[in-house]
Amino acid sequence: MRHGFSTLLYKEVLRFWKVASQTVAAPVLTALLYLLIFSHVLEGHVKVHGVAYTAFLIPGLVMMSVLQNAFANSSSSLIQSKVTGNIVFVLLPPISYLEFFLAYVLASVVRGVVVGAGVLLATFWFAPLSFAEPLWILVFALMGGAILGSLGVIAGIWADKFDQLAAFQNFLIMPLTFLSGVFYSINSLPPFWQRVSHWNPVFYMIDGFRHGFFGVSDASPWLSLAVAGACLALLTVFTLNLLKRGYKLRA
Amino acid sequence: MSAAIRIQQVSKRFGSTQALDRVDLEVQQGEFFGLLGPNGAGKTTLISALAGLVRADAGSLFVMDHDVQGDYRAARRHLGVVPQELVFDPFFTVRESLKIQSGYFGIGDNDDWIDEILENLGLTSKADANMRMLSGGMKRRVLVAQALVHRPPVIVLDEPTAGVDVELRQTLWAFIRRLNEAGHTIVLTTHYLEEAENLCTRIAMLKAGRVVALDTTANLLRRFSAHALRLRTGGTLPAELAREGAESGGWWSIPFDGFDQVEPLLARIRAAGCRIDDLEIGKPDLEEVFVRVMQGQAG
Ligand SMILES: Nc1ncnc2c1ncn2[C@@H]1O[C@H](COP(=O)(O)OP(=O)(O)O)[C@@H](O)[C@H]1O
Ligand SMILES: [Mg+2]
Numbered sequence: 001m002r003h004g005f006s007t008l009l010y011k012e013v014l015r016f017w018k019v020a021s022q023t024v025a026a027p028v029l030t031a032l033l034y035l036l037i038f039s040h041v042l043e044g045h046v047k048v049h050g051v052a053y054t055a056f057l058i059p060g061l062v063m064m065s066v067l068q069n070a071f072a073n074s075s076s077s078l079i080q081s082k083v084t085g086n087i088v089f090v091l092l093p094p095i096s097y098l099e100f101f102l103a104y105v106l107a108s109v110v111r112g113v114v115v116g117a118g119v120l121l122a123t124f125w126f127a128p129l130s131f132a133e134p135l136w137i138l139v140f141a142l143m144g145g146a147i148l149g150s151l152g153v154i155a156g157i158w159a160d161k162f163d164q165l166a167a168f169q170n171f172l173i174m175p176l177t178f179l180s181g182v183f184y185s186i187n188s189l190p191p192f193w194q195r196v197s198h199w200n201p202v203f204y205m206i207d208g209f210r211h212g213f214f215g216v217s218d219a220s221p222w223l224s225l226a227v228a229g230a231c232l233a234l235l236t237v238f239t240l241n242l243l244k245r246g247y248k249l250r251a
Numbered sequence: 252m253s254a255a256i257r258i259q260q261v262s263k264r265f266g267s268t269q270a271l272d273r274v275d276l277e278v279q280q281g282e283f284f285g286l287l288g289p290n291g292a293g294k295t296t297l298i299s300a301l302a303g304l305v306r307a308d309a310g311s312l313f314v315m316d317h318d319v320q321g322d323y324r325a326a327r328r329h330l331g332v333v334p335q336e337l338v339f340d341p342f343f344t345v346r347e348s349l350k351i352q353s354g355y356f357g358i359g360d361n362d363d364w365i366d367e368i369l370e371n372l373g374l375t376s377k378a379d380a381n382m383r384m385l386s387g388g389m390k391r392r393v394l395v396a397q398a399l400v401h402r403p404p405v406i407v408l409d410e411p412t413a414g415v416d417v418e419l420r421q422t423l424w425a426f427i428r429r430l431n432e433a434g435h436t437i438v439l440t441t442h443y444l445e446e447a448e449n450l451c452t453r454i455a456m457l458k459a460g461r462v463v464a465l466d467t468t469a470n471l472l473r474r475f476s477a478h479a480l481r482l483r484t485g486g487t488l489p490a491e492l493a494r495e496g497a498e499s500g501g502w503w504s505i506p507f508d509g510f511d512q513v514e515p516l517l518a519r520i521r522a523a524g525c526r527i528d529d530l531e532i533g534k535p536d537l538e539e540v541f542v543r544v545m546q547g548q549a550g
Binding site: 095 | 355
């Protein structure tokens, strides 16, 4: 492994770890609040795939936290570096665009997985959870983190100001993650919205992740894997192309 | 021996601004080179193109014979750049910043050299301070330190002394001079022309993206500036003398080539019945060269 890459990865992880109260503890608390409110309202009224609502909700919240925090990590790091100008510190050294991409995306995965693990730790005693097929849990957590980490790289490079990044987050990332079956099974939706949900790639990431816990899901985990894999491949090619051209980074 | 920096026919346009216009420049190894020019002349753009931060529209740039695009890894390993903007990463301490920067250049264990840089820049006592806590001058020193972590043979400093106190300027120049004596090539842009005059052996002047003067500092001084008799007079200077000189702020300045011309000059003034209130001998300076080159009197 090249030293430039591993240093950039280390620096990106250290960056969020130094402010872990904002980057780890806060999102864990947010997820915990969602759990308390939604399970209070819906527990006992709703069962999904024969699973009690709170148990169903927990993996959704974990995965939502993985995805949102993976996106937040690369995007906020890049926009901060661009706005403050310290992006030159990584542009001046002999770091290839591939190393650059991998370091930012992997750091995002680490952040997502750390927060996801935190959410799981904070919530798993509220309901009996099973870990039916744990490999799926791992695969979808890593892939989901990488997909949103790449999206974060794109957003961080594209945005010139913080409010543009906020727009990206509020109008794209939040709707995609909230309308993906975190809080419900899409089988409970009217047919039209079911079809719409099937066009949301985040739905497959959450569904596949949840499959790892209960062994049942709305879609086949293999289909979800294919969708997530295709998204990751597409975003990787797109992001690498941006970086190779030096889009907005090298004038 | 290959040139430290080779810039060939480099152009760069930003929208309607021609920031660089077919710039040709070569800096030899071991030189202390000055890049001067008014604001907006294109100095930072040229440095950025060399560092790969900006892509030239045309032309090619080499650092120690490595193409900055085609062979960017080698080119960047040989180049240390102190950026003009006072940038820093607020998440880290001084030492962390320097260790991380070393790692970016593929250097794992760099503690001895980092300690030496810190010592030479008067940063030792701040090594474990967070970057946010440092004054502007201290942040500037860290920027210099970050550019040096990989011991680059070519060091480019973009206005490193802008807004910096006298003490730091002296510390900095003493250190940079030592690096130059140890064989490092130095390229410097600055607004303090006496700094450039004292430090640089060769100078390029840039205006609106073009190189308008390029010569040794000594030659530039000889060509565009001279010793001058500077005087204040109660009366009016005779017309033929006034034509030779120039007046500014009540002082007349009459250039001369050799000191044997001083007495005849004074004699002519006396013969014209002109009283001298004050008198001094002005030395050639880069300020005058700069003004004349920028006014378009380049030869
Ligand atoms: N990123 C940029 N976008 C647009 N114009 C730029 C950019 N960078 C520099 N310029 C313009 O190019 C010209 C040269 O700028 P610069 O290289 O910073 O000059 P100097 O460093 O000599 O003061 C200026 O007119 C400046 O406004
Ligand atoms: Mg400049």
